Amino acid sequence: MNFTRRDTLFMAIGSAVAAALPLRAFAAVEDDIAAFTGGAAVGTEGITLIAPEIAENGNTVPIEVSAPGAVAIMVLAAGNPTPAVATFTFGPLAAAQSAATRIRLAGTQDVIAIAKMPDGSFVRASQEVKVTIGGCGG
Amino acid sequence: MAENVKPRVRVPRDATAGEVIIIKTLISHPMESGQRKDGDGNLIPRSIINRFTCEFNGETVIDITLEPAISTNPYFEFQATVPETGAFEFTWYDDDGDVYTDTKEITVS
Numbered sequence: 296m297n298f299t300r301r302d303t304l305f306m307a308i309g310s311a312v313a314a315a316l317p318l319r320a321f322a323a324v325e326d327d328i329a330a331f332t333g334g335a336a337v338g339t340e341g342i343t344l345i346a347p348e349i350a351e352n353g354n355t356v357p358i359e360v361s362a363p364g365a366v367a368i369m370v371l372a373a374g375n376p377t378p379a380v381a382t383f384t385f386g387p388l389a390a391a392q393s394a395a396t397r398i399r400l401a402g403t404q405d406v407i408a409i410a411k412m413p414d415g416s417f418v419r420a421s422q423e424v425k426v427t428i429g430g431c432g433g
Numbered sequence: 434m435a436e437n438v439k440p441r442v443r444v445p446r447d448a449t450a451g452e453v454i455i456i457k458t459l460i461s462h463p464m465e466s467g468q469r470k471d472g473d474g475n476l477i478p479r480s481i482i483n484r485f486t487c488e489f490n491g492e493t494v495i496d497i498t499l500e501p502a503i504s505t506n507p508y509f510e511f512q513a514t515v516p517e518t519g520a521f522e523f524t525w526y527d528d529d530g531d532v533y534t535d536t537k538e539i540t541v542s
Contacts, residue, residue, distance in 0.1 A: 355504040372502055376468055380502040383511075386493025390453035390512035394495065397504040399466070430504075 324371055324378045324407070328419075331369045331382075331409060337417045342368075344408040344420040353400040353430030361393030362410035362418065368392070369411075373421075374404025399430035438462050442523055444537040448515045456487065456494075459508045460525050460533065466501035482507055484526040490519040517541055 328337075342362040350356040360368050360383070370380040383394045392410075400406070407421040443457040460482065467479025481501055487494040494513045513521070518541045525533040 375502050377501060379500040381500060382498040384493075384496040384498075386488075386495060388489050388492050388494045388514050388516075390514040393512065394497070395508075395510040397508050399502045399504055 324373045327369075327371055327378055328407075328409060331411070332417045335415070335417055337409065337419045339418060339420065341412075342408060342410045342418045342420045344370075344406065344422050346406050346422045346424050348423075349425045349427070350400060351427045353402065353426040353428055355397040355430070356400050356424060356426070357395065357397050358406060359393065359395040360408045360410075361391065362408075362412075363392055364412060365392040365410035366413055367411045368394070369409045370398070371407040371409070372398065372400055372404060373407060375399070375401045380406075400424060400426045402426050402429045438525075438527075438531070438533055440523065440525060440533050440535040442521075442535050442537055444521055444539060446538075447540040447542055450516060450541050452515055453512050454515055454539075455510065455512055456521070457508070457510045458485070458487075458523060459506055461506050462525075462527075464501070464503060464505045464507060468501065480528050482525045482527050485509065486524045487511070487513070488522045488524075489513060489515070490517070494521070515539055515541055 345359040360370060362368055367382060367384045369382045371378045372380050380398050385392050403425045405421045405423050407419060409417055409419040411417055438461060440460045445454050448454055462482050465477055465480040469477050471477055479501060481499060483499050485497045495511050499507060521537045523535045
């Protein structure tokens with residue numbers, strides 16, 4: 296395939312826009328985290344996030360989060376148009392503070408889990424998932 | 434409008450007191466994210482289940498807030514403690530105001 300000068304120009308614009316997008320999404324992720332933690336410091340111990348390294352289909356990516364003793368766990372997908380994925384709040388009869396579900400990922404990105412502990416502290420874990428086909432449709 | 438919404442829940446029929454059981458739930462729902470476009474380029478409006486709760490004899494097991502990034506046919510797997518004989522009450526809240534429920538009895542021997 297041959298590129299005309301016009302094609303090349305459009306491609307350059309396209310890639311510039313694509314490069315600018317993650318920055319905007321990143322700001323939204325920070326906002327969501329701040330809303331959940333109230334700006335408190337976030338540790339890294341005591342939470343596990345299980346997600347596949349490579350997901351063929353971004354429409355259903357199985358994930359599992361677990362944070363023993365946590366009150367609530369929030370899951371974020373940093374590269375999605377809206378980063379929030381789900382918030383799990385555990386009641387007194389939850390035997391383990393863990394849950395598994397299936398999520399949509401728009402493309403290769405970091406999945407982040409943040410747990411709120413009963414003493415008011417927060418811990419986070421993240422994992423990169425490589426997505427072959429994105430899950431946000433046209 | 435979500436049609437043919439059918440909840441499916443798997444809970445063991447009996448357990449010993451204080452036993453930890455695994456609950457699996459699935460509900461058939463398109464979970465339209467509000468990001469997709471139809472053939473004419475119009476945005477398809479968001480229509481998802483935004484909340485799911487599981488209670489046992491009135492006490493909360495888990496309460497989940499769902500966002501559009503949850504896949505079609507939302508599936509959840511979690512663990513619960515069973516202190517006594519009773520019933521698990523599962524509730525799904527749709528964006529359009531519909532509420533879907535399912536109940537599973539469990540006997541403690």
